[in-house]
Amino acid sequence: MKNYQDDVRVGLLGFGTVGQGLVQGINLQIDNISSRLGAPLKIQRALVQDANKKRVVGLPELTTNARDILEDPDIDIVVEVMGGEQPAYDYIKQALGQRKQVVTANKLLLAQHGPELKALAQRNGKGLLYEASVLGGIPILRTIQHGLxxxxxxxxxxxxxxxxxxxxxxxxxxxxxxxxxxxxxxxxxxxxxxxxxxxxxxxxxxxxxxxxxxxxxxxxxxxxxxxxxxxxxxxxxxxxxxxxxxxxxxxxxxxxxxxxxxxxxxxxxxxxxxxxxxxxxxxxxxxxxxxxxxxxxxPGAGGLATGGAVLGDIMEAAERVLTERDTVFQQTGK
Ligand SMILES: NC(=O)c1ccc[n+]([C@@H]2O[C@H](COP(=O)([O-])OP(=O)(O)OC[C@H]3O[C@@H](n4cnc5c(N)ncnc54)[C@H](OP(=O)(O)O)[C@@H]3O)[C@@H](O)[C@H]2O)c1
The missing domain is CATH 3.30.360.10 (Dihydrodipicolinate Reductase; domain 2)
Known part of the structure; x- marks a missing residue:
């Protein structure tokens, strides 16, 4: 069982343009993020195809085994930024099945399977957030869902x-x-x-x-x-x-x-x-x-702008994680 004050832990499926832009954005915003959330946000590890590829930004741990993310009980939020229909579709379903919050930037997947994945998230009581899938850095989905x-x-x-x-x-x-x-x-x-x-x-x-x-x-x-x-x-x-x-x-x-x-x-x-x-x-x-x-x-694309939209979704997902922990803490004292 996690401590109430624990980090919120994120696993990335993919560490290319958007994944690395996201980590750059987190590095630039690290103090703001912790104070807004009231808990530190930690990228635990990222799934890649080639762990030896040169990256513009580093991460302590890369893996080529998706189970290291999907089945890690310490990971609260899975962020799919690998693209394509498969294996992203299977991985998102597995992450929701493991009762993790899910964020994705994958427009192809959402255009084809959005309703099914949203229903699965709802059945598991988890969020499926996808602001970056439409117009990258323009925060339009939240505006439509809330502002309009x-x-x-x-x-x-x-x-x-x-x-x-x-x-x-x-x-x-x-x-x-x-x-x-x-x-x-x-x-x-x-x-x-x-x-x-x-x-x-x-x-x-x-x-x-x-x-x-x-x-x-x-x-x-x-x-x-x-x-x-x-x-x-x-x-x-x-x-x-x-x-x-x-x-x-x-x-x-x-x-x-x-x-x-x-x-x-x-x-x-x-x-x-x-x-x-x-x-x-x-x-x-x-x-x-x-x-x-x-x-x-x-900007409809680009690592930092799109990573920023993904980060907004991660913040919302992290708030849900902390609320859930709060509820468990109040019920069990742990
Ligand atoms: N690029 C943008 O500006 C932008 C804007 C809006 C939305 N998006 C969406 O964001 C998603 C990611 O785009 P991107 O531009 O960041 O893609 P990308 O640069 O091609 O990065 C894809 C990442 O996923 C990894 N990957 C791909 N297939 C994999 C597999 N089967 N197993 C393990 N790892 C795998 C790659 O590993 P390696 O690094 O080892 O090759 C790479 O790290 C896509 O859905 C895209 O439509 C992108």
Missing amino acids: CGDKVEEVKGIFNGTTNFILTRMVELGEDYPTALRLAQEAGYAEADPTMDVSGLDAACKLVILCRECFDLEFHLKDVTMSGIEHLDQRQITLEKRQGRIPKLIACAKPQNGEIQVGVQWLPETDLLSRVSGVQNALSLKTLLAGELFWSG
């Missing part, structure tokens, strides 16, 4: 993928062709070696499915999203449209009252707020019944 709980969202629209926005910005502003802009995005670390998930619109579609669940309480499958990407855009088309005062943006949009849920290139007037969102920035516009039009923009 008295309002009604009627339309969701935005730029949900920084990689494609970076590519499109270069094509429009610098006249680069698609292969050149894509290569530069890869060299800058914004695009994966296999960029399909970003450039096809799938990454934005995953975020749109999650947002529709949060905003409209409606369940869409990825196959319901009318989806096209940016691979077929060429400079000739951009030059013609620019003369008419329009520029291309990869827009994700859902208007459930019209049955519309789509991701694709839209030619927006240069005066549109979304046209002014450039480079790797993301943006979201919500039309609501009471507040009217709301607009956010900011």
